Amino acid sequence: MSNGRIKRFIISIEGIRFSNIIFSVVKIILCIYVLRTDPLSSGFGYLILLLFCVSVTRHLFLYFNKITPDNILTFCLDLLTPCLYGFVLYHMLSVYETKFLSVLVSIFLPGIVYCYLFAGKTYHRMDKSILWGGLFCYALPLLLALNYSFDYSRPSIEKYFLINKFSTTIGSDTEGYSDNYYFDLIHTDSIAKIAHWEDVDQKSCAYYRDDWMYKMIKLKNETFLISARKMPANSKLQCSFLLRRINGTVFRKVSTEQQYSHFERGDTLHVEKHRGLIGIKWLQLLMPQQ
Numbered sequence: 001m002s003n004g005r006i007k008r009f010i011i012s013i014e015g016i017r018f019s020n021i022i023f024s025v026v027k028i029i030l031c032i033y034v035l036r037t038d039p040l041s042s043g044f045g046y047l048i049l050l051l052f053c054v055s056v057t058r059h060l061f062l063y064f065n066k067i068t069p070d071n072i073l074t075f076c077l078d079l080l081t082p083c084l085y086g087f088v089l090y091h092m093l094s095v096y097e098t099k100f101l102s103v104l105v106s107i108f109l110p111g112i113v114y115c116y117l118f119a120g121k122t123y124h125r126m127d128k129s130i131l132w133g134g135l136f137c138y139a140l141p142l143l144l145a146l147n148y149s150f151d152y153s154r155p156s157i158e159k160y161f162l163i164n165k166f167s168t169t170i171g172s173d174t175e176g177y178s179d180n181y182y183f184d185l186i187h188t189d190s191i192a193k194i195a196h197w198e199d200v201d202q203k204s205c206a207y208y209r210d211d212w213m214y215k216m217i218k219l220k221n222e223t224f225l226i227s228a229r230k231m232p233a234n235s236k237l238q239c240s241f242l243l244r245r246i247n248g249t250v251f252r253k254v255s256t257e258q259q260y261s262h263f264e265r266g267d268t269l270h271v272e273k274h275r276g277l278i279g280i281k282w283l284q285l286l287m288p289q290q
Contacts, residue, residue, distance in 0.1 A: 168182070
């Protein structure tokens with residue numbers, strides 16, 4: 001009789017662990033799908049909401065069943081998830097006018113919280129501190145997604161200068177490849193209208209010899225935008241740059257393939273600045289009407 005009870009107990013424990021692995025795999029697949037989806041697409045907010053629900057359901061499942069990650073597969077899945085959430089946050093922050101430091105903090109925040117809660121623990125059982133810490137990690141991308149996905153406020157239109165653009169390719173031979181497009185923008189009010197010529201040393205001349213247009217250079221603790229260049233006949237002499245001072249922040253913005261092919265470096269873009277559902281401003285590029 002007792003052997004039957006022990007057998008049923010073992011089966012239930014194995015079933016719980018198997019369910020935990022299924023939850024983890026589904027969450028990882030959703031994270032990868034989110035990374036391959038345009039954050040300004042119509043269904044992105046609902047996709048993040050689904051990811052949040054799956055993450056919280058698994059989190060509560062672990063808490064109430066008191067599962068201990070005592071095998072390498074569960075440990076790897078639990079370690080991979082905070083990293084994926086960091087990339088999801090970076091993907092969503094592309095619609096915001098964010099500074100580099102805030103991007104870094106948001107990317108590593110879930111992983112830092114996770115490692116802090118588990119640091120020094122030899123018996124990794126889900127307790128209340130880990131429960132609330134995990135919920136905090138999941139809530140951050142949800143709030144950022146809801147802020148712009150369900151924001152129906154009237155935006156203001158402002159002008160931004162396109163300093164640089166580039167694309168990246170992600171994927172694999174089995175899953176296929178997809179291209180992501182990005183713009184580096186700065187508000188036109190942050191660029192001085194008056195420009196001046198200034199001589200620069202040979203090292204800077206060589207560094208900006210081939211690709212110099214609209215690049216930034218730092219001189220005397222100030223940042224300038226290169227608008228034109230004069231090269232001397234003798235390469236050993238100094239060259240001169242036409243510089244405009246910058247007093248704002250350059251930020252990276254995701255774009256569509258159509259926007260990427262239409263705009264070039266040096267163009268002025270009209271951007272909608274939205275108030276945000278919870279008060280965090282976000283931006284959306286406008287295509288000129290044909």
